[in-house]
Amino acid sequence: MKQKKTLLTVISIVVLFLGVYLADQNLDSYKMRILNLCAIYVVLGLSMNLINGFTGLFSLGHAGFMAVGAYTTAILTMPDVVKGQNFFMVPMMKPLDTMHVPFFLALLIGGIFAGIVGYLIGAPALRLRGDYLAIATLGFAEIIRVVFTNIQSVTNGALGLKGIPESSNIWWTVGVATVTVLFIGSLINSSYGRAFKAIREDEIAAESMGISLFKHKVLAFTIGAFFAGVGGGLLGSLMGTIDPLMFRFFLTFNILLIIILGGMGSITGTIISAFIITIGGEALRFLDESMTIGNLVIPGISGLRMVVFSALLMIVVLFFNRGIMGTNEFTWDRLFAKFGKKPLAKGGSKQ
Amino acid sequence: MMNLSTFFQHLTNGISLGSLYALVAIGYTMVYGTLRLINFAHGDVFMMTTYFAFYGVATFMLPWYVSFILAIILTAALGMLLEIGAYRPLRDAPKISIMISAIGASFLLENLAVVLFGGRPKAFPSVKLLTDSIQWGTVSIQKLTFVIPIVTIIFLVGLLYLINHTKTGMAMRAVAKDYETAGIMGVNVNKTISQTFAIGSMLAAVGGIMWGLKFPQIAPLMGVMPGLKAFIAAVIGGIGNIKGAVIGGFILGIGEIMIVAFLPSLSGYRDAFAFIFLIVILLFKPTGITGEKIAEKV
Amino acid sequence: MNLLKVENVSMIFGGLTAVKEFNLDLNQGEIVALIGPNGAGKTTAFNMITGVYRPTIGRISYKGNDITGQRPDQITKQGIARTFQNIRLFKDLTVLDNVLIANHLHLKSNFLEATFKLPRYRREEKRILEKSLSLLEKVGLVDAQNEKSSSLPYGKQRRLEIARALATNPEILLLDEPAAGMNPKETDDLTEFIRQIRDEFHLSIFMIEHHMQVVMGISDRICVFDHGVTIAEGNPYEIQNNQKVIEAYLGVAEDYA
Numbered sequence: 001m002k003q004k005k006t007l008l009t010v011i012s013i014v015v016l017f018l019g020v021y022l023a024d025q026n027l028d029s030y031k032m033r034i035l036n037l038c039a040i041y042v043v044l045g046l047s048m049n050l051i052n053g054f055t056g057l058f059s060l061g062h063a064g065f066m067a068v069g070a071y072t073t074a075i076l077t078m079p080d081v082v083k084g085q086n087f088f089m090v091p092m093m094k095p096l097d098t099m100h101v102p103f104f105l106a107l108l109i110g111g112i113f114a115g116i117v118g119y120l121i122g123a124p125a126l127r128l129r130g131d132y133l134a135i136a137t138l139g140f141a142e143i144i145r146v147v148f149t150n151i152q153s154v155t156n157g158a159l160g161l162k163g164i165p166e167s168s169n170i171w172w173t174v175g176v177a178t179v180t181v182l183f184i185g186s187l188i189n190s191s192y193g194r195a196f197k198a199i200r201e202d203e204i205a206a207e208s209m210g211i212s213l214f215k216h217k218v219l220a221f222t223i224g225a226f227f228a229g230v231g232g233g234l235l236g237s238l239m240g241t242i243d244p245l246m247f248r249f250f251l252t253f254n255i256l257l258i259i260i261l262g263g264m265g266s267i268t269g270t271i272i273s274a275f276i277i278t279i280g281g282e283a284l285r286f287l288d289e290s291m292t293i294g295n296l297v298i299p300g301i302s303g304l305r306m307v308v309f310s311a312l313l314m315i316v317v318l319f320f321n322r323g324i325m326g327t328n329e330f331t332w333d334r335l336f337a338k339f340g341k342k343p344l345a346k347g348g349s350k351q
Numbered sequence: 352m353m354n355l356s357t358f359f360q361h362l363t364n365g366i367s368l369g370s371l372y373a374l375v376a377i378g379y380t381m382v383y384g385t386l387r388l389i390n391f392a393h394g395d396v397f398m399m400t401t402y403f404a405f406y407g408v409a410t411f412m413l414p415w416y417v418s419f420i421l422a423i424i425l426t427a428a429l430g431m432l433l434e435i436g437a438y439r440p441l442r443d444a445p446k447i448s449i450m451i452s453a454i455g456a457s458f459l460l461e462n463l464a465v466v467l468f469g470g471r472p473k474a475f476p477s478v479k480l481l482t483d484s485i486q487w488g489t490v491s492i493q494k495l496t497f498v499i500p501i502v503t504i505i506f507l508v509g510l511l512y513l514i515n516h517t518k519t520g521m522a523m524r525a526v527a528k529d530y531e532t533a534g535i536m537g538v539n540v541n542k543t544i545s546q547t548f549a550i551g552s553m554l555a556a557v558g559g560i561m562w563g564l565k566f567p568q569i570a571p572l573m574g575v576m577p578g579l580k581a582f583i584a585a586v587i588g589g590i591g592n593i594k595g596a597v598i599g600g601f602i603l604g605i606g607e608i609m610i611v612a613f614l615p616s617l618s619g620y621r622d623a624f625a626f627i628f629l630i631v632i633l634l635f636k637p638t639g640i641t642g643e644k645i646a647e648k649v
Numbered sequence: 650m651n652l653l654k655v656e657n658v659s660m661i662f663g664g665l666t667a668v669k670e671f672n673l674d675l676n677q678g679e680i681v682a683l684i685g686p687n688g689a690g691k692t693t694a695f696n697m698i699t700g701v702y703r704p705t706i707g708r709i710s711y712k713g714n715d716i717t718g719q720r721p722d723q724i725t726k727q728g729i730a731r732t733f734q735n736i737r738l739f740k741d742l743t744v745l746d747n748v749l750i751a752n753h754l755h756l757k758s759n760f761l762e763a764t765f766k767l768p769r770y771r772r773e774e775k776r777i778l779e780k781s782l783s784l785l786e787k788v789g790l791v792d793a794q795n796e797k798s799s800s801l802p803y804g805k806q807r808r809l810e811i812a813r814a815l816a817t818n819p820e821i822l823l824l825d826e827p828a829a830g831m832n833p834k835e836t837d838d839l840t841e842f843i844r845q846i847r848d849e850f851h852l853s854i855f856m857i858e859h860h861m862q863v864v865m866g867i868s869d870r871i872c873v874f875d876h877g878v879t880i881a882e883g884n885p886y887e888i889q890n891n892q893k894v895i896e897a898y899l900g901v902a903e904d905y906a
Contacts, residue, residue, distance in 0.1 A: 058447050124634050130446055131389050135582070136633050139626035142579075146623035183764060190763035191753050191774065198739050198750045205737035208699060210725035210754025210817050219760060249575075253458060260451060303465030303571075310459035317452045318440050327741060 005332045013178060020174050032170060033238070034282050039173035040234045041274035043180045045258040046267060047227030050184055052256075053264035053327075054193065055220040056200025058134045060252050061121060062228050064141030067148055067247035068117050069110035069229025070236035071155055074164040075099070076106035077237065082163040089159065090152040103167040107176070107233045114229020115222050117144070122221035126214065129203075138249060149244040160243025161236075168237040176234060180227055185267050187223070196220050200265070257313050262323050269325030277309075284308055356490045361612045362605065363496045367565065369604025370503035374558030375581030376588070376596035377510065378430075378551030384527040384591035385547050387446065391453040392433055394578015395460035396552050400426040400559035401475060401569040402468050408476040415478045423556040430552025431545045439541070464571035472570040475563035482564055499561050506557055507597060510550065514593070523547055527591070576622065580607075583629040589639025599639070603628065650677045652853050653698070653729070653821055658707030660693050660877075667693040668877045671707070673855070675821065680847060680854045682864045684888075685874030686897060691857045692734055694874070695823055698855075699731050700724040711821075726754050730819035732810045734826050734857070740799035744790055744809055747798050748781040751816035781816060787849075788812040788842075804835045808842070815850060822846075824856035828863045840866050865889070873897065 023035060044066070051059050075096055078086070083097050091097070101109070125136045148155045155161070187193050195216050198206040207213050236242045258277050262269030287304040290297055316323060375397055382390040403425045407418025437456040441449045481498050484491045514520035522543045525533040534540040562577065563569055584603045588595025603625060611618045632639065655673040659666060668690040675681055683691050696702045698709055700721040709717045716724055725731075730751075739747050756763075756777075758770035785791040788808045793801060798809060807827055814822055827843070828836050840863050847854055858864045864871060864885070871888045873881040875897040881888060888894055 058450065125630070128633055128637065131387075131450055132633055132637060134450060135389060135586070136630055138579075139583075139629050143623045143626050143630075146620055146626075150619040186766065187760065187764040190760075190766075190770070191749070191756050191758075191777070192760045192763050194742075194746055194750045195753045197742060197746075198753075201739035201741055202737050204701070204721075205733065205739065206750070207721040208701075208725060208731055208733075208737075209751045209813065210722045211750070212720070212722045223760075250458075253454065256451065256454070264447075301466050302470060303462045306462035307459065307466055310455050310462055313455035314437060314452055314459065317448050317455060318437075321444065321448050 008332055016174070016178065020170055024170050034279060036168065036170055036173045036238050038275045038278045039170070039177040040168075040231055040238065041255070041258060041278050042177040042271050043173075043227055043231040043234065044255050045262065045270040045274045046180050046184050047224045047231060048255045049259045049262075049264065049267070049270050050188075050196075050227070051220055051224035053259055053266070053270075054188055054200060055196040055217060057126065057217060057221065058130060059137040059221065059224075060134050060249070060256070061118075061137030061141040062255055063247040063249060063251040064121075064137075064144035065114040065118055065225040065228035066232030066235065066251065067141075067144055067244070068114040069107075069232030070242050070247075071148065071161070072110035072113045072229070073103075073106045073233030074161050074236045074242060075154070076101050076109060077103055077165050077167060078161065078163065079165070086156050086159070086161055086163065087153075089157070092156075093153040096154060103165070103172070103237070107230050110233035111226045111230035114232065115226035118225020118228075119218060119222045122218045122225075126217040126221060138252075141247075141249070141252065145244050145247050148247075155244070158244060160241060160246075162241045164236055164240050164242065166237060166240050168234045173234055173238070176230060180230075181267060181271065184223075184227070188267070192216070192219070197265075253313075254309075257309060260313060260323055261316050263325035263327060264323065265327035266323070266325035266329055268328070268330040269323055272324055281305065281309070356488075357612075360490060360492065361608050363492060365605030365608035366601065367496045367499040367604075368608060369601035370500045371558045371562050371565070371577070371600075372581045372584045372604050373597040373600025374503055374506065374554045374561075375577060376584040376600045377507075377593055378555045379582045379585040380588070380590055380593055380596040381523075381547050381551045383585065385523070385530065385544055386438065386442070386449070388438065388449050388453060389582065390433075390438075390551075391450070391578075392437070392456040392460055393551070393555060394574035394576075394581070395457050395464075396426060396430055396433065396574070397555040397559040397562070397578060398464060398569070398571065398574030399429055399460060400556040401563040401573070402464065402473075404560055404563060405473055405475055405569060409473075415476060418476075419560050422560065423553055426556035426559070427549040427553045430548040430555075433552075434545060434548040439544075461571050461575075468571065470571060472568045475567040475569050477567055478564060482567075493565075495561070495565055499565070502557065502561065503597075506554060510554070510593065513550070519543075519546060580625045583625050586629055587632050587639055592639070595639055651675070652677055652712060653855070654710045655694075655698065656708045656710075658694075658697055658704045658709060660690070660697055660702060661705040666877050668697070668704075668874075671879060673872065675853050675855055677853055678847070678851070679869045680843070680856070680867050682868040682871045683855065683857045683874060684859070684861075684864055684871060689874040690877035691874050692825060693877075695731065695825055695857065698724075699729060699823060722754065725817050725819075728818070728820040729823065730814035730817045730821070731823035732807075732814055732825055732827065734829065736806050736810055738798040738806060738810060738813070740797070742798060743795050744785065744798050744801065745781060745794040747809060747813050748784055748816050749777060751813045752777040752781060754817060784812045784816055787846075803830055807831070807839075811842075811846070815846065819850075819852065821853045821855065824854060824858070826857050826859060828858055828860040831860075833862075836860055836863060839863065843867055 023032065044062070048062050051057050077100060079100070080098055083092055121137065121140045125133060125140065128136055149158050195206070195211045198209065198211055199213060199216055203213060258273045259270055261277065262273030284305045287308065288302045375393065378393050379390060382388055400422050403422035404418050407413045407421055408415055413421070433456055437452045438449055441452055481495055482493060484493050514523060522538045523546065525536065525538050526540055526543045530540050580603060581600065584599035585596045586599070587602055588597065588599030607621065607624055610624055611621055651674055653673065653675040655671055658668065658671045660668040671694055683694065685691055693702065697704045700719050700723065703718040708715060711727055711729060716727065739750065756773055758767070758773055762770040782791060785794055788811065790805060790809055790812065793805070798806065801809060811824070811827065828839050831839060843854065844867055846852060868885055870882065870884055872879060873888060873894050880893045880897060881891045883891070
């Protein structure tokens with residue numbers, strides 16, 4: 001049975017990539033860009049869900065980790081000439097100005113740096129709880145942004161970086177998203193994942209069961225920061241430009257919206273919701289732009305799209321606070337159960 | 352080297368900035384004291400006031416004092432509406448839900464402001480009587496520098512009187528201690544929480560108007576930074592403690608101006624100071640400089 | 650053999666002394682009960698032993714090692730497990746998950762081995778699963794393994810909490826009012842159950858309990874608290890005839906009988 005499920009998972013991944021291939025062949029670049037964004041938001045949503053949804057740590061520092069990943073990836077992949085063009089105000093610090101590595105390695109290093117920053121922030125901040133933790137992580141993210149605005153010889157300051165090689169394509173983004181889903185899914189279904197959930201459910205009981213709160217909180221936080229960094233790196237390389245203003249609290253808000261809508265503590269929910277929010281965001285773009293119906297020109301109202309999003313967040317929290325999936329997951333077992341196949345033996349592991 | 356008059360100028364600047372933080376911080380601290388909630392939208396309530404005042408003067412041609420008073424009343428109403436719409440339905444929900452609702456409300460107000468008032472900054476009406484400068488030997492100081500702390504002190508004294516010597520104040524203190532018990536004892540909890548929001552928002556409104564006079568450019572996102580800093584001031588002073596919020600406001604306002612004045616090379620990091628300060632306080636004295644410890648029951 | 654030694658431990662909150670100069674010797678295989686009126690400081694004593702509170706003064710040692718002021722997880726790792734007065738299960742998780750979680754502290758694999766399901770982790774996970782199922786079998790909850798723990802009836806939640814504590818491989822088990830809210834039949838079963846697990850898992854048990862039936866039935870020794878002070882200590886017979894104890898309970902005796 002177990003092998004059968006693994007086989008099904010492998011088949012689905014193959015089908016997924018077949019779909020990616022077809023999309024890559026048939027869709028225009030605008031639609032591909034949206035699909036890329038969806039995949040990146042899956043990575044970002046999952047990384048935040050690991051911290052906020054599964055471990056129950058209310059962290060608002062995601063934009064900071066993304067900034068670390070995005071800048072690292074960009075700096076490590078930009079050609080020397082482009083670096084020279086970018087850094088016309090203050091020359092770039094040596095040896096960064098001539099340093100580059102392949103895209104994959106750059107993403108990985110970006111993730112690792114973000115993870116290290118996550119660890120350094122988490123180690124002191126995770127002693128705090130609830131809203132204090134939220135505000136401290138928000139503060140750290142702002143500090144990262146201010147620092148990036150000021151270390152001109154590394155980040156080019158407020159001018160940002162332009163002409164980042166657009167190495168990410170649908171294969172990269174969907175590939176990384178798939179790896180993230182499998183990694184975080186497998187982590188969550190392991191003994192460590194159970195320990196994270198125990199901390200979310202009841203810290204005092206978890207600690208009394210011998211789970212070191214500090215060790216596990218920092219672990220979840222660091223892994224989350226790692227994937228946020230990778231997601232940030234992908235995003236920067238998709239956009240081609242980054243600047244410190246991109247990494248304001250607003251970005252964290254977007255990801256928060258995704259995990260709230262999908263359900264805090266559900267991987268499936270996050271994936272569904274990343275697509276809904278990203279595609280919905282594009283679909284609602286007409287609200288901000290002027291529209292022509294026949295001879296009638298309706299002027300767009302800039303900002304209306306965000307009004308819809310903010311209202312959506314509040315509606316979900318006020319009326320459907322478990323989101324689309326709550327803490328439920330899609331599993332093959334559930335699917336079989338739904339279609340009336342015989343239920344699996346008790347005690348069988350999920351996945 | 353800095354001479355005495357420049358130092359004095361920085362100090363007065365710091366005091367007036369600190370007063371503004373203090374006025375906004377009181378709202379955070381009062382709401383936190385009652386609902387254990389960081390009212391993320393408080394900074395945006397502060398922003399809305401400046402637009403109310405702006406439209407009062409610019410569109411409805413009201414005299415500035417009428418417009419300001421109307422803006423304060425409207426802001427109080429907005430604060431109450433915020434509580435009824437975004438927080439009251441979640442009062443018994445997990446803390447995280449209320450906080451998310453607060454973040455949502457904050458973004459909603461900001462974006463509504465973009466939609467309704469436009470994204471471009473507007474010029475806040477100037478009031479000659481308050482914004483003129485007075486000459487003092489070689490030093491020229493804006494009257495506002497003195498008006499702001501004085502107005503702050505007047506409102507603070509009024510607030511403390513209200514809280515400590517009136518029935519409404521007693522109800523507020525009771526609700527802040529334990530709203531469930533207060534309810535059982537016959538306090539109208541909903542009304543009292545509404546009043547808390549109204550008063551907190553009014554003080555933010557007063558702060559907003561004076562902020563507009565001092566920095567006469569208003570924009571939909573103008574409330575974010577002052578809001579966060581006022582919240583930090585409230586944490587420094589020990590959240591839930593009104594006098595603490597005022598002290599925190601002054602520490603932050605004066606500290607910010609002085610650090611930039613004495614270490615101009617670090618001025619780019621100005622916005623980071625407050626956060627660094629916040630994190631240091633949270634890590635080493637999480638209950639603030641006046642706060643007391645609350646232990647969790649096992 | 651002495652396992653747990655509590656010496657002159659006091660806990661002062663602000664100006665209030667919750668527990669004053671508490672002493673306890675718990676020997677291998679013993680069942681010791683802590684009784685006393687509500688608010689006497691019994692749970693505070695538990696919280697100090699399990700590391701939730703750091704005692705203001707005094708020393709707690711386990712197998713001769715000083716454990717005063719260590720964190721709860723460190724203390725549990727060394728072999729002292731507990732249950733809670735107001736049941737603290739992981740409510741949204743299944744019955745099985747609740748027990749599995751309590752095995753995590755002895756896991757040797759790191760998170761990468763666990764994520765990539767490497768051989769050592771697979772072996773450990775298999776062992777954990779078998780052990781947890783056998784524990785559930787013993788407490789009669791194996792049929793409910795996939796149910797949400799919060800959906801269990803009260804008595805079963807208590808048993809699950811004990812099973813969860815047992816999964817940490819303790820030598821000492823601290824039970825905080827295990828019979829609270831149980832009917833006479835359940836109480837009888839519980840008494841038998843406690844004795845049974847003591848023998849099967851070679852435990853020493855220290856428990857807080859109000860049900861005199863349970864306390865008198867299984868305790869080797871009893872400690873009586875009143876206002877944070879130990880007013881009596883001895884075997885069930887001595888305690889039942891102790892004048893101070895009778896006074897402390899006077900007027901409220903019916904509630905606890």
